[in-house]
Amino acid sequence: MEYDLFSKLCSYENLELAFKKAKKRKSTKQYVIDFENNLENNLLTLQSELIFHTYKPKPLKTFILRDPKTRKISKSNFRDRVIHHAVCNIIEPFFEKSFIYDSYANRKGKGNLKALERLDCFKRKVSKNKTRNCFIFKADIKHYFDEVDHDILVNIIKKKIHDKKVIWLIKTILENHHVRITGKGMPLGNLTSQFFANVYLNELDQFAKHILKVKYYIRYVDDFVILDSGEIILNEYWVKINDFLQNTLSIELHPDKCRIIKIKRGVDFLGFRIFYYHRLLRKSNMRKMTRRIKRHKLMFNSKLMNIDFVCRSFQGWLAYVIHADTYKLRKRFGAEIQAFFSN
Secondary structure (H helix, E strand, O other), rough: HHHHHHHHOOOHHHHHHHHHHHOOOOOHHHHHHHHHHHHHHHHHHHHHHOHHHHHHHHOEEEEEEEOOOOOOEEEEOOOHHHHHHHHHHHHHHHHHHHOOOOOOOOOOOOHHHHHHHHHHHHHHHHHHOOOOOEEEEEEEEEHHHHOOOOHHHHHHHHHOOHHHHHHHHHHHOOOOOOOOOOOOOEEEEEHHHHHHHHHHHHHHHHHHHOOOOOOOOOEEOOEEEEEOOOOHHHHHHHHHHHHHHHHOOOEEEEOOOEEEEHHOEEEEOOOOOOOOOEEEEEHHHHHHHHHHHHHHHHHOOOOOOHHEEEEEEHHHHHHHHHHOOOOOHHHHHHHHHHHHHHO
């Protein structure tokens, strides 16, 4: 029953499952090992803090990433990450079934490559296999994670989650992020932030699909595209969507990052430049790989990095860029990596 959600959230079974999810791909980290060495006691402590409303998240650790663009990432303590998974385990099913098909970020069976495949499908349909014009409205929300309004978000969540104790915990997590404007913003890096980002912008998805009746719409976090054969209708969507965001969600489209262009000129989306019949890797991603190779070479020569790590890093990059027309680029970078190993 829905009124029993908090009990399910606090159950030892849910906390144990949350721990298993939180430790994925991090099982060799010392903080994970320390937590697991005293797992039962740590989970029972968290359970007790939740039940008696004494749970208080530890301060976030913030650092800056400048590759490919400058971003402030906030990292939660591991015990708090367990709580984040515990929350999402319980409330995600209530929202997942209401999300539109073409929302692709942080959802099982979705992801950026699925979004790109869907865009390929849409551009063929709109252009009638390149027999007519295809315009694309490429949009970005201004300072999205910094501008999410806590009260609006909580009210959206309350439409489906009526357990006051669960709402208390969600507010506790949100309030742990200290920003310039009280009551706004979510930290980049939290699982809950990724999930709440979808909950918040699902309001936009519903508006676009059911009020504006947009047929060819794709969203990935705060980036979204709309395709149509007419430029005028896309301009109308632009105005109506921005009005909706400002009046309903207290956010707005980025004035410098939104544009309407013909697809034949190429549009930047999810790290690629998309054309009618092919994709290219964005120049910023090529520069990123060039810098990475130079950095790996220095660390390899200084014996700070072994060959296995370099190969895994390069293979991961290959798995991503193979989805664009990058044969010559992959060949060149592969030769560079092989060369500095053979010296």
